[in-house]
Amino acid sequence: MRIFEILLLSLNVLTLVILLWKRGKAKKLLVALSGVALILLVLQFAVEHFRWQIVPAYVLTFLLLLWSAMQLRSHTYRLRHRALKVTAAIFGALYVVITVGLPVLLPVFETAKPSGPYAIGTATYHWIDVKREEKLTKDPVDKRQLMVQIWYPAETSGDEKIAPYIPDLSGLKMAVQQKYGVPGFFLDYLRNVNTHASIKAKISNAQQNYPLLLFAHGFPGTRYTNTSQVEELVSHGYIVACIDYTYHSIETVFPDGKLVLLSDNLPEMNDWDSWDQIVTDTWVPDSKFVLDQIEQLNTKDPNGILKGKINLKSVGMFGHSFGGAAAAQTLLADPRFKAGMNMDGTLFGKGDLKDGLKQPFLMMNVKTPEVNSADEPNEEELLRIGMTREDYDFIAKEIPMRKNNLLKNGGYSVMIDKIDHLSFTDLYLLSPFFSWNHQMPPRQAHSIINDYTLAFFDKHLKGKTDTLFDRPSSPYPEVKVIFQE
Structure with a gap:
């Protein structure tokens, strides 16, 4: 309170x-x-x-x-x-x-104050890919549209407006009411939650340019579900572009006021092939398109902020859950990305990972019990838990194989104990009710996750040699780090 x-x-x-x-x-x-x-x-x-x-x-x-x-x-x-x-x-x-x-x-929460030396600015962009049809609408002339919020190191004057945590609260209220039956007024208090960023502030001139990171949210998620992580990165000298993957985000509001909700035309949960296809056919092209547009911003920014300030030779991508899978597949498809990170995401995607990635990659996961392959269930046991042999083989065999292949050329695995899948997001800040039975408080989890995120990109995009990954052991007893040579 x-x-x-x-x-x-x-x-x-x-x-x-x-x-x-x-x-x-x-x-x-x-x-x-x-x-x-x-x-x-x-x-x-x-x-x-x-x-x-x-x-x-x-x-x-x-x-x-x-x-x-x-x-x-x-x-x-x-x-x-x-x-x-x-x-x-x-x-x-x-x-x-x-x-x-x-x-x-239901508190008016605050994200942790960023620890870096930079103030934070933010600006939002609306981009239309005229070369791609929007396959999730019935309109044959509809083109793929994306909302992207870019966060950057700033020099603030104090006169700028502070960015709200939720950019379009009316859209979110309508989305949760239609999709989950939660009355819209229930979320009204979130209009009082702000970020640490100033809207369209001047970019900092402390450095000639800054490395770029793309962020991909989970499914369904939004571009702001990891704001506390994004702000921490920006405060240490990164530009971060957060993408709303239209129709796969819980809500997207375009500048003309059009509200786009999560698509009803989604595969069944165990339709593994279709989920692979969504990553490859939609999220990877979206991510590549956003980088194309940011390259243009570096030449001419309509907001007059980012021109010449983006280091396009130091570009990375990270994501949570489904967005983490998109990050891996985007690095596989586009060599412009030099490093990537997946936060507890199943490795969906059609791209073949058998030869691994050429770029450094970090898999950050919750710690799970080890499964003995000798304990493979029989048909009766599978029937009892409602799983087919195909489902079991995908979860227990295909996905671990993809992970091993992904990291085979020098990737990192960070396992964090006492957290769960949503600990990687800001969700648990919304209410202590969500995390009352968790072993690790949300802010403590964020601190560990942010430290390793920053260390990884500092090492591989900034060339630092004194990061957490250069130490013989982790300073956190909950963390286990494995480097796969």
Whole structure:
């Protein structure tokens, strides 16, 4: 919770306790406390802004003020009967639990302050690939369109507007309502969540140019699901382009206001061949197209920011989950990318990895129990768990083989214990409810993930030789690093 919210709730609880237990001995004090609470409410509105989770606290503030004023004018205390007092105390406690619980469970969170020396700027671009048809619409003349948000080291004046965490909240609200049945107003409070980036700030002149990284979100995800990771990279001197993979993102909003939701025309979960095809036919061409467009930005940027500041000889790509698979396949298809990273993604894609990648690649995964190949299930066991032999062979044999091939020319494997698949994103910051039973707090997980991400790209795009990958062992007991020669 934010400071005025904490002060308001704390004062309301104190007032409620005094009102129930001090009887008529502190009438003037109660009125004074209620008045201060009203002032805090106004300040919370003015500084931190309204959010629906605080509505019970707003209501409680006015009720306590009214009740205190009534007691000041009354000559008798109305809750002298023990049963009435106990009942009031029970309802008061329940109300306090709700009042405090809602803002705690649905907080206006902040991503960790980036540790690097650079301030951060951001600008968003809308690009249309006129050479490619959009296969996920019925319009035969529709072309593939992408929204890309670019983050870069900046020199801020202080006059720039701070970028919101969610660029198009109305689109996200509509998406979650249509796809998951969650009322749109439920997400209204997220409009108060900001990034550490200034919109269209001047790019920093501390360096002649900066290495470029492309980020691919998970499926479904959005370009902002890894903002805390992106900001950390940018603060250490990287330009990062985050791609919304249209119709495979939970929502995309184009400049004309058109809202594009996650496609309904998706394969079954175990249609492995179709998922391979989506990576190869859509995500890889999207990623290559974005790099094409960024090359043009380096010559002429309509926003007047990035011209000449992108080091196109030091380009990398990273992604989470499905986006991590896209990163591997994009490096296989396009030698302009010099290094890549996959965060816990199944290696989908049609590109043949039998000879491995020529570029350095990092597989960062959650730690999973080792499976003994001798324990291969029989047909009856497969039937019991609802899996076909084809499914089992793909998951237990094909994917591990792809991983071994991918890293065979000098790749890295980083295994992190006590986290899970979504720990690589910002999702667990949205509510402690999502991570209450996790062994590692979200911010601690982000710190480890960010340290190894930065170390990998520093080593292979900046040529540093004193990174985490140059040490004999990891400083984190939860991490195991393997270099595959």
